Amino acid sequence: MAINNFLLFNLTLHLLLLLRVSSDPSRITGDVSRTPKKFLEYAKSPEVLDWMVRIRRRIHENPELGFEEFETSKLIRSELDLMGAKYKYPVAVTGVVGYIGTGEAPFVALRADMDALPMQEDVEWEHKSKVPGKMHACGHDGHVAMLLGAAKMLQEHHQDLQGSVVLIFQPAEEVFAGAKKMLKEGALNHVEAIFGIHLTNRVPFGKTASRAGSLLAGSGFFEAVITGKGGHAAIPQHTIDPVIAASSVVLSLQHLVSRETDPLDSKVVTVSKVHGGNAFNVIPDSITIGGTLRAFSGYSKLQQRVKEVITKQATVHRCNASVNLTPEGKGAVPPTVNDMNLHKQFKKMVRELLGEESFVEASPVMGGEDFSYFAEAIPGHFSFLGMQDETESYASGHSSLYRVNEAALPYGAAMHASVAVQYLKDKASEVHDEL
Ligand SMILES: *[C@@H]1O[C@H](CO)[C@@H](O)[C@H](O)[C@H]1NC(C)=O
Ligand SMILES: [Zn+2]
Ligand SMILES: [Zn+2]
Numbered sequence: 001m002a003i004n005n006f007l008l009f010n011l012t013l014h015l016l017l018l019l020r021v022s023s024d025p026s027r028i029t030g031d032v033s034r035t036p037k038k039f040l041e042y043a044k045s046p047e048v049l050d051w052m053v054r055i056r057r058r059i060h061e062n063p064e065l066g067f068e069e070f071e072t073s074k075l076i077r078s079e080l081d082l083m084g085a086k087y088k089y090p091v092a093v094t095g096v097v098g099y100i101g102t103g104e105a106p107f108v109a110l111r112a113d114m115d116a117l118p119m120q121e122d123v124e125w126e127h128k129s130k131v132p133g134k135m136h137a138c139g140h141d142g143h144v145a146m147l148l149g150a151a152k153m154l155q156e157h158h159q160d161l162q163g164s165v166v167l168i169f170q171p172a173e174e175v176f177a178g179a180k181k182m183l184k185e186g187a188l189n190h191v192e193a194i195f196g197i198h199l200t201n202r203v204p205f206g207k208t209a210s211r212a213g214s215l216l217a218g219s220g221f222f223e224a225v226i227t228g229k230g231g232h233a234a235i236p237q238h239t240i241d242p243v244i245a246a247s248s249v250v251l252s253l254q255h256l257v258s259r260e261t262d263p264l265d266s267k268v269v270t271v272s273k274v275h276g277g278n279a280f281n282v283i284p285d286s287i288t289i290g291g292t293l294r295a296f297s298g299y300s301k302l303q304q305r306v307k308e309v310i311t312k313q314a315t316v317h318r319c320n321a322s323v324n325l326t327p328e329g330k331g332a333v334p335p336t337v338n339d340m341n342l343h344k345q346f347k348k349m350v351r352e353l354l355g356e357e358s359f360v361e362a363s364p365v366m367g368g369e370d371f372s373y374f375a376e377a378i379p380g381h382f383s384f385l386g387m388q389d390e391t392e393s394y395a396s397g398h399s400s401l402y403r404v405n406e407a408a409l410p411y412g413a414a415m416h417a418s419v420a421v422q423y424l425k426d427k428a429s430e431v432h433d434e435l
Helices: 003-022 032-044 046-061 070-083 140-156 178-184 242-258 299-316 340-354 371-377 406-434
Strands: 086-091 095-101 107-113 164-170 191-204 208-210 213-216 218-227 267-275 286-295 320-324 336-338 359-361 380-388
Touching (some): 032 046, 032 140, 032 406, 046 070, 046 140, 070 095, 070 140, 070 164, 095 140, 107 140, 140 164, 140 191, 164 178, 164 406, 178 371, 191 340, 208 340, 218 242, 218 299, 242 267, 242 299, 336 340, 340 359, 340 380, 371 380, 380 406
Parallel strands (some): 107 191
Antiparallel strands (some): 086 095, 095 164, 218 320, 267 286
8 A cells, every 4th residue: 555645544534533532532431332443543643653653663773682672672761751651661671661541450461572683684775774784574663663552542541541551562582581581570560461462474464363272382492512523534433423423313303293293283393503514524523403392282391302312312323412402591482372361352352443354363383482471471362463465575574575564553553552441441340240
């Protein structure tokens, strides 16, 4: 869609909205069933959309890696200051926890991650990353903009909130440690439920995908050093060849999924790194291999078998092996499991906000997300927001050609705001029922 037409269209909508809003001082509380649609109209208005786009582009130009999101965090805080929202900072180095509403229970959280990836952007455009070797290629710049958009809308209606909305701006999702650290520092204290949204090119624009139960896999890494005894490549009998041992290890690891796993229970063992040797005629002393493991269940059993296979196969070939299950300090994240009740609420919200046909039942994905730490601590719900356009194709996450379809930002902002309002409203009516 041409952005100018789009804006013009929304400007008109916004003017209509303003007229209606000004004659209805209670706004959000007035007609409950129309609340979500109002959020979407407002999020699409230039006042909110252009502002979100500006924020997203500023963050995109200055990508920061995990736990280094100082400028991003500063930008978030200055926007929260401008809208008059309270927040805690720092929570987990650069993290920000904002609060909107009564300041009292119930508390419902919305989460955005802030970090970029250590890769070079190959998209040539006006707001290309200005930092060589760093890029927002997972849409986290868009996630921050969407959550700020929701914050703005919620703050403007803060008197109508029947509880508190907690805004989680989280560092270091890509290195899988940010959520854990935020939890440890109390970001979710008193919070009853948390919702997260991720932009994706795998879902059509304007639609959202999710499912109840397991959505994303438990995910982690391994690295092993297989040590033999190097020597002359033409006199192998005087060496202990780690290349043969490593080859054997790589093949044997494939049997963990093909022979030891229920074919209906998805798991992945990938060896993605093999390093060793420098010369045509020298057998090296050691080979280093590494890779990733994915599973929805039985993750620690799989880890244990990986370790066993590597060390025992090395022994078969007279080599020794040491296995590291947290290479570079990267621990495993649990699977992301969506709470049944929150999923029902989410679907209801989507129906009211975007219409029935905009919900897509997601298949589980073997990718990992550290949102899982939050969803393990309290009921959580993670969903994907579609960007894929019929006329334009968007690259997948972690591609150097990754782009965000900025027209999707209002959808994310409105979904965030609506689901929070609805959660608090449902909670209030529950309490009412009990009385
Ligand atoms: C393996 O470890 C054992 C015990 O430390 C040691 O005796 C042996 O020399 C090692 N073998 C290799 C190939 O490094
Ligand atoms: Zn990512
Ligand atoms: Zn991501």
